[in-house]
Amino acid sequence: MPGAVSLLAWGRLIDAGARARHKARAGLKAAGLPPPEWYDILQLLGRHGAQRPRDIQHKLGIEQYTLSRLLARMDQAGLVAMQPCTVDRRGQITALTAQGEACRAAMWPTYAAAIRSAIEARLDPDERVQLAVMLEKIA
Amino acid sequence: MPGAVSLLAWGRLIDAGARARHKARAGLKAAGLPPPEWYDILQLLGRHGAQRPRDIQHKLGIEQYTLSRLLARMDQAGLVAMQPCTVDRRGQITALTAQGEACRAAMWPTYAAAIRSAIEARLDPDERVQLAVMLEKIA
DNA sequence: GATTGATCGATGCACCTGCATGCAAAACCC
DNA sequence: GGGTTTTGCATGCAGGTGCATCGATCAATC
Numbered sequence: 001m002p003g004a005v006s007l008l009a010w011g012r013l014i015d016a017g018a019r020a021r022h023k024a025r026a027g028l029k030a031a032g033l034p035p036p037e038w039y040d041i042l043q044l045l046g047r048h049g050a051q052r053p054r055d056i057q058h059k060l061g062i063e064q065y066t067l068s069r070l071l072a073r074m075d076q077a078g079l080v081a082m083q084p085c086t087v088d089r090r091g092q093i094t095a096l097t098a099q100g101e102a103c104r105a106a107m108w109p110t111y112a113a114a115i116r117s118a119i120e121a122r123l124d125p126d127e128r129v130q131l132a133v134m135l136e137k138i139a
Numbered sequence: 140m141p142g143a144v145s146l147l148a149w150g151r152l153i154d155a156g157a158r159a160r161h162k163a164r165a166g167l168k169a170a171g172l173p174p175p176e177w178y179d180i181l182q183l184l185g186r187h188g189a190q191r192p193r194d195i196q197h198k199l200g201i202e203q204y205t206l207s208r209l210l211a212r213m214d215q216a217g218l219v220a221m222q223p224c225t226v227d228r229r230g231q232i233t234a235l236t237a238q239g240e241a242c243r244a245a246m247w248p249t250y251a252a253a254i255r256s257a258i259e260a261r262l263d264p265d266e267r268v269q270l271a272v273m274l275e276k277i278a
Numbered sequence: 279g280a281t282t283g284a285t286c287g288a289t290g291c292a293c294c295t296g297c298a299t300g301c302a303a304a305a306c307c308c
Numbered sequence: 309g310g311g312t313t314t315t316g317c318a319t320g321c322a323g324g325t326g327c328a329t330c331g332a333t334c335a336a337t338c
Contacts, residue, residue, distance in 0.1 A: 002251055005267045006258040012274035017156015090286040090333045112141055119145040122276045128144045131273040135151035137261045229303045229316045
C-alpha cells in the first residue's frame with residue numbers, strides 16, 4: 001500500500017500533467033492553431049530532418065495508429081509531405097514542408113506562453129531544476 | 140521565450156503524466172477492471188458520501204459532460220445509484236452501491252501497484268516530498 | 279531462393295471526448 | 309407575481325483514440 005506522500009505526488013502528477021496539456025491545447029485552439037502534438041512533430045522534423053513514421057513514433061512515444069492518422073491529417077493540411085522510401089518500400093519519408101515550418105513558427109509563441117505560465121510563472125529557477133530532476137526519474 | 144530548464148521540465152511533466160495515466164489504465168484494463176476515473180469517483184462517494192454530480196465535478200475537476208456520461212455508465216453497471224434530489228429537483232443524488240464499493244476495493248490493489256511502480260519504485264521518500272511540493276505549485 | 283516469421287504502416291469498428299445546445303428548475307429582479 | 313437570467317444535467321454530432329487486423333514488404337533460416 002503506497003504511503004500518503006506517494007499518493008499525494010501521484011494525484012498531483014496526474015492532475016498537473018492533464019491540466020498543463022489541456023491549457024496548451026486550449027490556448028492553441030483559441031488562436032486557431034493545431035494541437036500540441038502537431039508542434040512536436042513539426043519541431044522534430046525541423047530539427048532532425050525528414051524521417052520515417054517509425055522513427056518519429058519511437059522518439060516521441062506516440063502509438064503507431066495515432067501517429068499514422070496524425071500524419072495523414074498533417075499531410076492533408078499540407079504541413080508535411082510523404083515521399084516513398086527507397087530503401088524500404090513499406091516505409092515513407094515524412095518531410096517538413098515550408099508551410100509546415102511556417103506553422104511551427106506560428107505556433108511557438110502561443111505554445112511558449114503555455115509553458116511559461118505553467119512552469120516559469122510558478123517556480124523559481126532552482127525549483128524548476130528540482131522538478132525536472134524528479135520527473136526524469138519517473139519518466 | 141522559456142529557458143532550457145523550463146522546456147525540459149515541461150516536456151517531462153507532460154510525458155510523465157501521460158505515461159503514468161496510461162500505465163494505470165492499462166493495468167486496470169488488463170485485470171478486467173474499469174478505468175482510473177471510475178476509481179476516483181467510487182472513492183469520493185465512499186469517503187464523502189452520496190452527493191450531486193455538480194459537487195463531484197468540482198472536487199475532481201472533471202468536465203460536466205464527461206461526468207454526466209461517466210455516471211450514466213457507472214449507473215448502468217450498477218456501481219452507483221441515482222436518486223432524485225429533494226432540495227433541488229434539477230439535481231440528483233449519486234450514491235455508491237454495495238457493488239460499487241466492491242468494485243472500488245477490487246480496483247485498489249491494481250491501482251496501488253501502478254502508483255508504487257511510478258512513484259515509490261523510482262523516488263526515495265524525501266524525493267517524493269520534493270516532487271509533491273513542486274507539483275503543488277504547478278497545479 | 280523459398281518458406282516462415284517479423285516489421286511497417288493503414289484502417290474498420292467501437293468507444294470516448296469536446297462543443298454546442300436543449301430542457302427543466304431555481305434564483306434573481308423589478 | 310411575472311419575466312429574465314443562471315444553474316444543473318443530458319445529448320446530438322463531429323472528431324479523436326484504442327484495439328485488432330490487414331496487406332505489403334523485409335529479414336532469417338534452411
